[in-house]
Every structure is written in structure tokens, then in C-alpha cells.
Amino acid sequence: MRILAALFAFATALPASSHEFWIEPPAYQIEADGIIRGELVNGQEFIGSQLAYLPQRFERFTVASGMRQANVENRLGARPALDIAPLAEGLHAISYQSRLSTISYAEWEKFVNFAEHKDFADYEDLHDARGLPREGFTEGYWRFAKTLVGVGHSAGNDFRTGLATEFVALDNPYTADLTNGLRVQLYFLDDTLADGQVELFEKAPNGTVDITLHRTNEDGIAVLPVKAGHSYLVDHVILREPSAQLAQQADIEWETLWAALTFGVPE
Template identity: 45%
Template sequence: MRPCLSLAIVVAAILSCLPALAHEFWISPEDYRVAPGAPLVAHLRNGQSFKGAPLAYFSTKTARFELIQGANTEPVKSRMGDIPALSTTAPPSSGLLVILHVTRPARVTYAEMATFQSFVAHKDLAVSAADHAARGLPESDFTESYRRFAKALVAVGDGAGADQPTGMETEFVALTNPYADHDGTVRLRLLYQGKSRGNAQVELFDKAPDGTVTTTLYRTDAQGIVTLPVTPGHSYLADAVVLRPAPPGGDIVYESLWAAMTFAVP
């Protein structure tokens, strides 16, 4: 561990353990367009409204961390405590590059029902107080496990190519390449367990060049597709959450799965 980063690592470790609630997790490339073979740097971030502190890389918190370009997949090789979490070189050939990160399960305990209900309402999750009570669950001090499934789209050179499913339990798949073929909109498909997830809320964070962030809610159609309006020069974070009952027999009563995708529009 490098001594000059020790304080940053401690702060990042604390932030990475904060409750899920409505805090998004995303991959934040320093540049969304890079030349082949050029430096490729990206942060893992946790926060709200597309603003958050960078997190250090910890293998104990990471289930997958990969670079995908076409048919080629390479594991990201980071050291414990690295900030930024990704610092490498871009592939030598042009094309659309996907940075993928999956966290290991973490947990949050709700001290009171109101906090949980606020989270459920914010993310439009189909869990009511009556559903909670019907399962015989307590109204305080109950625990949720959560995992994050994040992708970032980066253009290497011309950025040509297509996104594809990666086998994550939930994920966005870009049907539009924002660097090559957008027409003022970007279409994403939301998947859950490999199937299209229809009628799901998608929260879109739109960051302008001056740093101003606008948040808008959308819904996927019956095929799990959402069409998002985009503006040149802006960057975007799309977020969607699955909440389900945890398997019986343990102290965890809910599981949440968070899908995120970041990209920019040239």
C-alpha cells in the first residue's frame, strides 16, 4: 500500500460500506473517448445525483472486473487500495469498449421501516408495508443484501461496435452505440436473469459540461427497452434496481440488485 494514499483508501473503504438506500454505484471513466493504446483510467464511484467519491479497489469486494471489446474479454488487474480502481492502457485496436464491474454482496440494516419505505418508493419497487408484514418481518432492524452490476461504454478510436449481454444477473445492454449511431436518442435493454425486464423504472442522470445534473424517470416497455433522449457533450448514468425476498433461513430478508450504465455522447 502506498503511504501517500493511505488516508484516501481509508475514506474510500468507509464510503464503500455506507448503506445502499438510494446511493448509486457507477464506473466513471476520466475520458469516454481514448486513442488505441492510450492511457485508460476509470474510477468506481458511490453517491447521489451522479456525484460521488472515488472508491478504492478491493478484491474482497469485487466479483468481476473486466474489459470487453467485441469477442475479447480481459480481466482488470488492479492492486488492493488502488485509486483510481482502473489504470491501464486501452486496447490497440479501435472499437467500443465495455468496462464491467460486479461487487460481492454487502448488507445494510434498516433501523426503521420509514427508511426502507422511502427507498422502495424512490426506486418504484413493488414491495408494500402489507407485503412486508405478510412475511412476518419486523418493522425495525431488518437486513438487506445488495450487489452492484455496473457497465461503462468507452470509445476506443472510432468506437464502432455493439454492446452485448455479459451474463450479469441484471444489466443494461446498449442497443444504440452512443459514439457511432445515435439520432438524439439512446436505446437500452434492461435484463434480469437473462430476460428482458419490462415495465421497470429507469432513473437517468444527465450531466452537462458545466457539471449540472438533471434527473429524469423513464420506464422500459414490454420488451425491456427504454429510449432515452441525449444531448451532445453530456454524460449519462442509467440506473435500475431489482428487489426480491431473500432465501429463507438467514438473517437477510431482502436482496437488491442494482444495474448501472455510464456513457457519453460526443
């Protein structure tokens, strides 16, 4: 919480929305001499609006491959926001950590729909037990987005990049046999997250999107069914009471942390 509270000191407003946020490359695999590109996207059902490269909106934006890591840099306002040379051949993990943004709820039903969609347990009892109003309250939210891009031979393993909540792919989507699915492990701070809802958005080559729900096991692992030629967004949201310090600084009653992972599966 100390880290999150510190990040708030740099917070600026983002578009008020409880939609998903993700990094979407036009190509999840590129040649060794290619360029890694990707849009920052805010939307629903794996479709949304592309956002420009604006450092005031993020706390960190990095690329890592093997033992190499670098900051993602670009022109102010550039699109796509991700437009960099690879660090080497192999699997690249690109991570984005937003600054704190807020959304206010004028209607209880809007919060209920969001809470039930994201599978928050006992949210109503917790809300009432804290003596919070059912209208005119505010949520602060953080985005922790990650994408996997294969460069050249695309070999390598995904790993934790330091996001507060993060999916780690236990199988390389570009080199592994995915007949039995692709395994992802969900983390929150220093621990894996058991029995968490994992929302899987599957985009077909023709642009249609299917959505399925999955759950992590006792080790925080979910096995996701995937298809050749499709791309994927994996999403999980944590709802919690903010620390007293953050609640006062940001003037919020609830705090959400959004984890997103995108990848493609080769033909």
C-alpha cells in the same frame, strides 16, 4: 439464485449505503494508443466518493471488446481503480460485479423512502405478509455496474457481459445518430425486464445534474433522451425476497440487485 448464493461465500463488507454505484471514466472516448481510466463511485445524483481497487470488494471486474475479454487488474488500493490499456480499437464494455454487502434499517420510514424512490411494487404488503418487523431488519445488496468507452474509431456493439442484471445499449453512443434518443435494454437473469423504472442521471459539462424517470416497454427497452457533450448514468434496482439459503447465510430479510450503466455522448 444458486450463483448469487455462491457469491455470498466471498462476501465482505462495503460502506453501508443504499446510494447508486457506478464506473465513471474521466473520458468516455480515447485515442487508439490511450489508456482506459475510470473511478468506482458510490454516491447520489451522479456525485459521490471514489473507491480504490480492492479485490475483496468485487467478484468480477472485466473489460471486453468484440471477441476479446480480460480481467481488470491494478495495484491493491490504486485509484483510479480502472487503469488499463485497450484490448483493440472499438467499443469497450467494462463490467463490475460486487460481493454482497448489507444495510440495516432501524427506522421503517427510511425503507419506505428507498422503496418508493426505486418504484418497488407492493413492498409494504409483502413485508407485512412475511411477518417481518418494521425496524431492525436487514437488506443485502449487489452492485452490477458497467461503462462503455470508445477507443479510436469507437465502432462496435454493446452486448450482455454476464451480469445478473444489466443494461445493454442498443445504440453505440459514440457512433450512432442519437437524434431520437439512445435505446437501452434491461435484463434480469435470462429475461428482459418489462415495465421497469429507469432512472437517468444527466451530467452537463459544467457539472450540473438533471434526473428524469423512464420506463421499459414490453421488450425491456427504454428510449433515453441524450445531449451532445453530456455524460449519463442509467440506474435500475430490483427488490426481492432472498432464497432461504441466502437469507440464513447472510442474515438478511430483503435482497436488492442494482444495475448501472454509464456512457458519454460526443460533442
